[in-house]
Amino acid sequence: MTEASSSKGACEHSVVVYNLCVQCGAIVEGTGVSLPYIHKNIRMNQDEISRLGDSDMRALQRQRKLCLVLDLDHTLLNTTFLIDMREDEEYLRSYADSFQDVSAGNLFMLESMMTKLRPFVHSFLKEVIRHQKSLDVVLGKESSVLILDDTKDMWPKHKDNLIVIERYQFFASSCKQYGYKYQSRSLMKSDESEPDGDSIERNA
């Protein structure tokens, strides 16, 4: 790196995916900050990240709102590849819900995947939106974000903003992935109970 300007890459734009600028298509290598929780091959330059962060925070503070970040897998739902399903989980296929009315279903089959929503996800999301006023607070920039996730590894700089939720492992492939010895809920043909759901709300 000989000059500061060379760190900007081939153009002056801000977002790069797979080393290509999303605005002009220039090849931009090795610059910017990667954002793996959005996409593993996206990078954005630091000035743009700061600018977006500041304007988001100003808007949140004006409205006296918190930003709530919800993780998906093992927090709100659990997904498995169909090829990773065990023979004794195959019975689930016949329980798959239709996409016609997603708000009524809990188990969905995509081309190569099956996804199970955590019990009470529908009501949790409804409650969060309905009671959004209870999240209203006046806070500084750092504390305007609340994160709900089953793993803290993704958020090393946001420990104070993080609520770590008990990992939701419905499918056997998930238990295997984490080296858990006990049977998955799919094999026990059971699910988290209402008291478990209550504890999620209490912790939040």
Ligand SMILES: [Mg+2]
């Ligand atoms: Mg997760």
Ligand SMILES: [Zn+2]
């Ligand atoms: Zn560009």
